[in-house]
Amino acid sequence: AVEWLLSSADLSLPAASAGLGSAPAVRLVDVVATFCGAMSEPKSPAPAGDMYKGWVFKWTNYIKGYQRRWFVLSNGLLSYYRTQAEMGHTCRGTINLATATITVDDACNFVISNGGAQTYHLKASCEVERQRWITALELAKAKAVRMQADQGGGSQNSEVQSTLRTLGSKVEDLSTCNDLISKHGSALQRSLSELDSLRLTGEAGDKIRQVTERATLFRITSNAMINACRDFLALAQAHSKRWQKALQAEREQRVRLEEALEQLAKQHNHLERAFRGAAQANAIVDNKGAAGLGKGEASDEDDDNEFFDAMEDAPEFITVPEPLAMNPESPSQDSAPLKKRRTRIPDKPNYSLNLWSIMKNCIGKDLSKIPMPVNFNEPLSMLQRLSEDLEYHELLDRAAKCHSSLEQMCYVAAFCVSAYSTTVYRTGKPFNPLLGETFELDRQRESGYRSLCEQVSHHPPAAAHHVISERGWTLRQEITVASKFRGKYLSIMPLGTIHAVFGKGNHHYTWKKVTTTVHNIIVGKLWIDQSGEVDVVNHTTGDRCHLKFAPYSYFSRDVARKVTGVVMDKDGKAHYVLSGTWDEKMEFSRVMQSSRGGENGAEGKQKTVYQTLKARELWKRNPLPNGAENMYFFTALALTLNEPEDGVAPTDSRRRPDQRLMEFGRWDEANSEKQRLEEKQRSARREREREASSSLSGAPHDNYKALWFERCKDQITGEQVHIYKGGYWEAKELGGWEGCQDIF
Known part of the structure; x- marks a missing residue:
């Protein structure tokens, strides 16, 4: 069944057939990936270092925001579940780290993407937890890449050998053609010699001698071409051994570097745990608490397998202010930190259109x-x-x-x-x-x-x-x-x-x-x-x-x-x-x-x-x-322009549903929503024209007036323009948007 699903990976199942309403289409290849991810989940805990798991906040949508999910990293696969109890039966998604990219947004946020439809926007409860996840993910990715390289080892060598065999076959074909050319060339020259023996004089004799010379030159040239092809093949075969040795040396060097990187990452983890343990010990001494670790406190063994749970009610933005002692010119503690603006949006899908x-x-x-x-x-x-x-x-x-x-x-x-x-x-x-x-x-x-x-x-x-x-x-x-x-x-x-x-x-x-x-x-x-x-x-x-x-x-x-x-x-x-x-x-x-x-x-x-x-x-x-x-x-500014923001007017562009759907990559739904908004706008215009035609003037026209700008004559240019008349920022301060129309 899995083989059949893989052979049908390019097909798509309509979401409606799966009972998902208007949700995006489900690709069978993603179903197989999820299925395989669930099947690959070990029945028992893996050795320390081979599995990481814990609660992480995952971005879902702009309505629900970040939701807490249980993530498991095992065998180069990152899978997630809604709860720990789901691990035995329902995997919500899986990414193969061998082909994934891992990027860091800020102190607590990070993104994992396989370059296709799967992208996880994640947020840890603190910077330390985020760093531990990044370290674990990078280690797992390095192992997964190395395993793929080992499995595919020698493929470059076989390709080189195959190419050389093909070249050799073509040179053999050329040699056969050369033998035929020599055979027919010799017969041609014998015929020309017989003609020459007739002792023809005048123009006919000159023509025969000219043709004989050209036939001789042609045979010499064809022999030179075949010799050059043989030399080329010999040179390629000689250098192929050097290429194979250089390729093998590069592969061994890469393995050594990956092992060194893995060792450094483990040392980094060890130092991080030691630092955290020292900090906890100092905190206990400072608070005059017990000298030893309590029953519920974290240990090194727990650190290898478990992560601290993320906060249930995480703030929308997490800021880490500079310590006052290190930054004497920093603002007072009463001043609110600046809002952290986003630095990424979902990648543009690769949709084709005629x-x-x-x-x-x-x-x-x-x-x-x-x-x-x-x-x-x-x-x-x-x-x-x-x-x-x-x-x-x-x-x-x-x-x-x-x-x-x-x-x-x-x-x-x-x-x-x-x-x-x-x-x-x-x-x-x-x-x-x-x-x-x-x-x-x-x-x-x-x-x-x-x-x-x-x-x-x-x-x-x-x-x-x-x-x-x-x-x-x-x-x-x-x-x-x-x-x-x-x-x-x-x-x-x-x-x-x-x-x-x-x-x-x-x-x-x-x-x-x-x-x-x-x-x-x-x-x-x-x-x-x-x-x-x-x-x-x-x-x-x-x-x-x-x-x-x-x-x-x-x-x-x-x-x-x-x-x-x-x-x-x-x-x-x-x-x-x-x-x-x-x-x-x-x-x-x-x-x-x-x-x-x-x-x-x-x-x-x-x-x-x-x-x-x-x-x-x-x-x-x-x-x-x-x-x-x-x-x-x-640009950096453009990335923040459509970022959702509280307190803006109900007519603000950030609230456009078609534009928001497009930013999410749901273009089919965005097109449907765009048509709905345009028809709603046309209906509103027809209603204004109907009201104008029923007035005393009786002339059908659009009597629309802007809300925050008024039309007047510009004193500098003499043009009829709209100039801000005030009131918007005051309305925002009070939250009074009664005058705004329902346009979305």
């Missing part, structure tokens, strides 16, 4: 009006993506401290460029926000700012954004995204103006976003480019910075993703030159002198030559987190 079947009907259309499956998405909404503009908010913090408005302009321009660095590998499409959807990013304690976004219009889709910082600046924007599919590429054109206002000097800056282009939509690897020109304007002083995002060109000698800019005062005099790339870094140089000359530009105008001081760094991109390629290439 892209052309969906995109072929979208050429020339606005994609914001076309329902798209979540397979094109990343698990973030457009509101969260808009909040990512704050990835390098410290540039505005530095700008707020500048005494010179021209130097301040350099930091504002760098902030404008830095917003694109998060997009370089981000080919996924963010979720289109529902009308009335909001997203807050409260980083007041960590970084001094609070951010709020709200979807204020559905057609055209528009989002309003407002940020207030305790460090002397305010940022606001209303962005409408227009997109067009052109066949080979997709153009995304953000429309709207971004405003940055600094309290010191009341400097008010505005700028717009450039066009984003996604290339190779149908064939090839997707890649993103930013192109266009931007004017950053200080409306208080008249200063201006002209930025140019150079489009990628195969024939250009310039560095890819290049950005250049010049900071000028109101009279047009250049003071700073900016240069760099939108995905790596920007530098600025002070202009000492400028002159016109040199080559003519693309439009026949003379280029301006700037003499500058040494360049200084303005901004540099932060490195991506480890494993970002499996997490949609999210």
